[in-house]
Amino acid sequence: MQTLKQKLYETKNRLGLVGGTIEINEYDETENPFSARISPRGWNVEMILRKGYNPVSDKRQKAYARAKKISDGLETLLTDALKHEIAHWELPSGSGMGCPYDLHYHDLILEGIESGLPDDKKSLAGYVANAFEDLIINPRCKEFDGSFSGQVLFWDNEGILCREKGRKTFTPFYEAFVKLNMHLFGDKTDKALLKRHYSNDSKVDKSVKQVVRNLSLQEAISPTSPLFDKSAWPNMAHEFAKAVAPLLENNQNERPSAFSGEQGNGGQNQGNEQKHPAGNGIEQKIGTREGAEEVAYGRYASGDEHSPHFTSHEQLDALYQRLARSIPVAVESKTKKQSLTIAPLNFKPFDEDRDDIARAKLSKIYLDDGEITFGVQRHPLTVTANMKSQRKSFPDFKLVMLDNSGSMRQAPDLSNNVGRTNFIPWGENSKYHYALLGLYGIEQFLQNQEIAQYIQHGVSLFSSATRYKESDFRGLAEVRKHALSPDWGNTRLDASSLTNALQGRESFVLSISDGGIENWNSEKTAFKKSLENSSYAHIQIGDRTDFTNELEAWGVPVFYVNSGEELSRLMVDVTKQSYRRYVKDGNKKS
Structure with a gap:
């Protein structure tokens, strides 16, 4: 595990997430064989494994690993999970290519999702928003390194978990989500592994086609830059939610990624890793003072209305706390x-009969009775x-x-x-x-x-x-x-x-x-x-x-x-x- 941890550190630093720690913890019993969380403070990453878990264990997974030249399935899974999480913010750092990129855009995406869902499905808005954001960044992850097989293995294992719980295929929404990802970046080998979890129900394929058409999603998209038009995200999120809404079930258990902490049923992770719940840092940070400031300031600076996710007082309070920091004060x-001597803050035009010319501020120019003169501080x-x-x-x-x-x-x-x-x-x-x-x-x-x-x-x-x-x-x-x-x-x-x-x-x-x-x-x-x-x-x-x-x-x-x-x-x-x-x-x- 120490060698694996060191490799993950190297990946994290290469992608621009400098600072923060990585921990890999194993437990005898966990709800999921692999989950992860990232702290919005300090960017510390924790990865939680069920002891003995191997994402390449059955015949089809082994055949997939051979075709993809994967020598260590666990390393591939964890590396791509880390890459996926970093891509929510920027991949690589400084590129601007991340989704939601910041909490302001996450808030706008969430609003778009909510507007596209019927009232009886709005409780799933967070889950659907997470899936939408994943749909934007996953092709970028494939584009960046040329491979994203670890995420494909993750989805395959989610399908196996469905079978263990008595369900033969993915739920309709999750099937549509995976198929849309395969449309954007999957190759024949990826699609061959995952098709065993498809129902191929006509209503699923109808929703997939609707999303592809309404969001103008290019097959095997390259370059992926068209996906990162941030101004288009709220409307894209609305259209995505409207198209997939008929597929949503109240008990939406599959996770879009290992960092997904909000499941569709609203439940919390059980088992030993409950003390370390999964989370991508977005939902955790948006509930903090810094998160509220980021949303409020983003809305204000963009000329948008108030967010529906905070009260007006909360947003004004957060905005004024942010704006007040621009007032220069020396500690x-x-x-x-x-x-x-306090910096002169208020001035009057220079009066040659009453004022000392040495007190004139040359950078303060006044038009006084048609003549240009300089300012003099009123109250030093x-x-x-x-x-x-x-x-x-x-x-x-x-x-x-x-x-x-x-x-x-x-x-x-x-x-x-x-x-x-x-x-x-x-x-x-x-x-x-x-x-x-x-x-x-x-x-x-x-x-x-x-x-x-x-x-x-x-x-x-x-x-x-x-x-x-x-x-x-x-x-x-x-x-x-x-x-x-x-x-x-x-x-x-x-x-x-x-x-x-x-x-x-x-x-x-x-x-x-x-x-x-x-x-x-x-x-x-x-x-x-x-x-x-x-x-x-x-x-x-x-x-x-x-x-x-x-x-x-x-x-x-x-x-x-x-x-x-x-x-x-x-x-x-x-x-x-x-x-x-x-x-x-x-x-x-x-």
Whole structure:
């Protein structure tokens, strides 16, 4: 087994799957003589064998092995199983030739499959999608090395398992699936071995012909590049599902490949390998946070609608987590003490009577009263601070107050050019979109600095009413969901809500708004009192208002921005500067 494992490592590396481990484990009793799984984290591969299993054991298999010049049937089986799995992503690495290639395309394929299946067969969509993806990559596996006999041996052994369970032939769907593969890449020797498992029922052959015609599948296809037109996959999947739907049975036990973990009956593997269930990494990864991000971002970037496989909140949450990572934030060094000037985020035209020419930013060009001039930063933030070395005493609570009045649906330039709205309902260029990016950026910064797990997190949405949500680190998803539910009313504040949220604890509070507060006169006294023990800053989108003038008179830092990118980045930078004060210098003794 050690020699076989070494050969598999060489194959894996040759195909571009560098990194990860390969394990071959044998058990006395298994549901299937051979199964495999791959971990979506680290790409570790485990192959599970029934002790003594030989895929070349009966007369026909031995004749096939002689014709194909196979000296070691087990090595051929495992090598081609590994090649098949790598082809789901790319074969070889960097070629772009893989199916589904990524989780975004898998999600689109699954949607196409579901749309082609009747309601009583939709529970089999995952199984059918796996078969469709195999149909795309198997000819590529044959093309890449000139041989794919191990997969043919695998299907032959699935037929033998059918006989052991009392069934003389493949199930109708599986027979169609194997015949379609043989149409695409099988030779006479491959077809001769597998035909013993065919019923040759007319309904099976009818479905096969329908798939070949509707998907334009070329016999013995070469080159295989036409199969990898990713934009065609959703419709191809739909047509495939529609054609094979009459063949599907509720108990669809045959596996398209050794890595197939989702059988048609929805059951789990039994026996000793149940602790290591088969899986191709696709279904396992799509259920993770990274998987949700990949699907959501893929849909958003392609201009598609939401996936039917996640809720709208889940997809928006995943997308904003992905997008927020593009906000540039420097993580603190552990022990260094330095003076730091925040990168200028908001500028105004240079005024020769009031501004120092040395502060002009030559890359920021403005047209001021018909003349070209340069930009000058409005609010430089410069601090001398000790860099992070260990956790000290942070504020107990972080609260972000977001204006979600109707005007926040506008673009920062006050136009209705809010960008696409098919995925982000309030628009990818709306003020609220950039405020959410900043909110998610704040959360990611605090997590990267290992602060987030020690504090409470809150979001207060204010418009016609003030709605508030708070949680510890474990409940952050619910706080984010709250922020993803704006109500677009008027701009009013309920100071009592703020008082209740902040009472009795030291807090960091950041508010964002784009206009005045309608009931400011009645709320300002209570508002000011509630913030007495808090570190508070405000970011205003647009011009000064009575609200911001009053805040400045109180000594509250108020920052004015005119673009969405400025807003998102400044939200994170203000948070960064505020929390820096609560970090202890590692060079000092505590």
